[in-house]
Amino acid sequence: MSSVWTGEGPRRRRSSDKFRVGVVIGALLLLEFYLRPSLIEGRGMPDFLMLALLLLAIRQRPGTAAVIGFAVGLMVDVLTPARFGAGILAHVLVGWGAAWGRSVFFADNLLVTAGVFFIGTWARNLLVLLFSGTSPGRLLTELLIWSPLQGLTTAAVGVVIVMLFRDWLAIRMDQ
């Protein structure tokens, strides 16, 4: 049976692994800050920062994932400061939840990983909206229409990235 390497266990992390993961995260940052805005714009577009957080979180221990979530949340809050701190809190919770859930519950399956991306994005949006104060009508629209759409697009891009960089990310899937 294959498994997902989460940073624990017998395998020693090599510097080349870190480099490869760094390359993938760098590519996601490039997608987020250059390719996406130069190609598409609109609601429901994939969130590459969220994807980077989830890809890192499922490889890390929950504590480390929470710290990564803090950094990503800070970045989001600085760029869209609707309510400073809301993004940080949401990303910390989602990062920690993804790492913890991955180490306890989730199977090593492409569909399940896609589900993690989808639920992670949706849950992050829910938490940000709740912490930043949103009217019930707007909350409903966001959670039923726009967040699922963004979750789907993010999950689709995430699956492509996992399939492309499976070895680099040390994610092994059941065939």
Added chain:
Amino acid sequence: MRDQGGGETARSDLVLFAACILLALLALALPRPWAESLTNAIRRTALRPMVAAQSRAVADRTAREGLRAIEHTRDSLALLVQAFGATRRENDNLRALLDLRPRLTQPYLPAEILHQPAVTDDRMALLNVGAADGVHQFDPVVTGAGLVGYVWSTSPHSSAAYTWTHPEFRAAAVTANGSVTGLVSASPSTDASRTVLQLRGVALRDSLAVGTPVFTSGLGGVFPRGIPIGRVSAIERDQFGYERVYRITPYSHPALATHVLVLTTPRDSLFLPLPPSDSARKADSLRKVAGQRMLDSLRKATDSLKPKDSIP
């Protein structure tokens, strides 16, 4: 199920998690000026390459996709400017004759909204112009269609603007004929289909018809008078019955806007003329008709006073 490691590592995970949560809660409780200083500092240092890259990406996309539209707009404006030149000269001459000061110009900075895939993106817009370009706090942000918001904080090369969808956004508003004033804010309506504005503070004796355009009134010193906000689309009920509340469909939505203008005019000296209302237009046309009739009758009278052709 995976082995979660020893108790030591689990404890360190919990400590890290608790520390992150504590810091996040502290960030949430941070006073707004402090949070603003912190975000500005991070934006102009650590995140500056990201903001610059996104700004470049938006400019590239505009150059690639919006070129045809820009050409059309430029051609239309060229025609307009040609026609406007004569009117402007005439207006300047009339102002000089009446000893009026020159008409105030409205300096502005073109800017682009750097949209983020965040769920609160339309509440706060990140602009690619900043204090180094001449942007100041509370500068109004508009599109060609209407009001978008105002600048809340600036860093040297970027700024953050509150848009009208932000729960704390307010703007003093007036109707085209200047008779009804109120305060515009994002509607907390449970209508999930779209985000709209509401006009509050309208006296019970005043009523507005659906379709009435609403503009900024210039009160409060943030927005100059005359920026189009939207149209009255429905009448809402004030739960206390102290005022009239109207739903306003805005002309411009921040989530859809990419290119905006930041008005950098000193706000206390700007007064844009409101477009004439329908009734004013009617009165104007009536005056013109009456004037024409008077001219015709005068012409007839002078014709009748002229000496008849002499009989040879």
